[in-house]
Amino acid sequence: MYTGSCLCGTVSFNFDGEIRRFHHCHCRTCRKAHATVYGSSALVDETKFQILSGEESISQYESSPGKIRYFCKNCGTHVFARCDRDANCVILRLGALDGDLGIKAIGHIWVSHKPDWYEITDDLPQSPEW
Ligand SMILES: [Zn+2]
Numbered sequence: 001m002y003t004g005s006c007l008c009g010t011v012s013f014n015f016d017g018e019i020r021r022f023h024h025c026h027c028r029t030c031r032k033a034h035a036t037v038y039g040s041s042a043l044v045d046e047t048k049f050q051i052l053s054g055e056e057s058i059s060q061y062e063s064s065p066g067k068i069r070y071f072c073k074n075c076g077t078h079v080f081a082r083c084d085r086d087a088n089c090v091i092l093r094l095g096a097l098d099g100d101l102g103i104k105a106i107g108h109i110w111v112s113h114k115p116d117w118y119e120i121t122d123d124l125p126q127s128p129e130w
């Protein structure tokens with residue numbers, strides 16, 4: 001069981017499943033949405049995902065067709081996302097999780113969008129796009 005929350009604590013959620021794989025995404029939209037150099041996320045089964053509090057404080061933004069990003073209206077934390085392409089899944093934003101995962105990312109994606117002020121120094125696989 002994983003739990004997560006936004007910065008102000010209004011929105012909280014849990015995921016009662018296993019996170020087996022995740023990646024670091026360097027695309028321009030993740031960079032802007034998280035306001036950081038890359039976003040780390042995991043695609044998980046939505047039936048095991050539950051909003052525990054703050055549902056009325058969640059705002060949404062369609063960053064590309066069919067891709068909806070959900071934020072806390074109060075503090076701006078990007079808490080999770082959904083994508084039409086994976087309709088039965090939720091994309092957890094791992095920075096919103098409380099606690100450790102015990103696994104490492106499977107790689108870096110959209111490295112072609114990475115800005116020159118950040119250098120990847122691990123040896124995980126890198127993909128220019130998806
Ligand atoms: Zn918040």
Ligand SMILES: [Zn+2]
Binds near residue numbers: 026029030031039110
């Ligand atoms: Zn991305």
